Amino acid sequence: DIVMTQTPSSQAVSAGEKVTMSCKSSQSLLYSENKKNYLAWYQQKPGQSPKLLISWASTRESGVPDRFIGSGSGTDFTLTISSVQAEDLAVYYCEQYYDTPYTFGAGTKLELK
């Protein structure tokens, strides 16, 4: 199974700060035939279902603010929030869909400083 490791597990932030969080996979998520990284980022607010933010490691979903930026390739990925807003306080999960079993990281919780 592909193991997904997210760091940090939690982060205290202030509104307007730039935030970065990491996701590392135990094997490459880059599929050589199409050059795509099979990595997604989800946001889950308290009491809500997860929301897809980013697919293919860096493709923002329609309607997702452009302050959310996904980057990385292979085994190392990053989600950056360029200027955190109060509504961004949530848990962020990365997930690999390169192979079954699909696996998620343990999440990074953004909290208010």
Add this chain to the structure above:
Amino acid sequence: EVQLVETGGGLVQPGRSLKLSCVASGFTFSSYWMYWIRQAPGKGLEWVSSINTDGGSTYYPDSVKGRFTISRDNAENTVYLQMNSLRSEDTATYYCAKDRGYYYSGDRDYWGQGVMVTVSS
């Protein structure tokens, strides 16, 4: 508007069975893979099962293989999860989710509100 509505959760004793349903609307159901994902209380997300567009292919992690069965009825726009031999570690909120891509991409762009399953004597 895409909607996924799960039903069928509840309290069940260890070793018993439960069947979840997810009714979909707002998209061409028969053209999308569907998934069940679960989340134990206060924990992270775990993929539970996947089913392809015509129901002919299904996938499970080892933790539920042989106990859970996913199926779909494209005429009724519904996906099911039959859960047998339930264990306390199956206690979780179960989410139904839709594949993002037409026919298949592997990630999920819409999730239901979730249904709680509690396995306890």
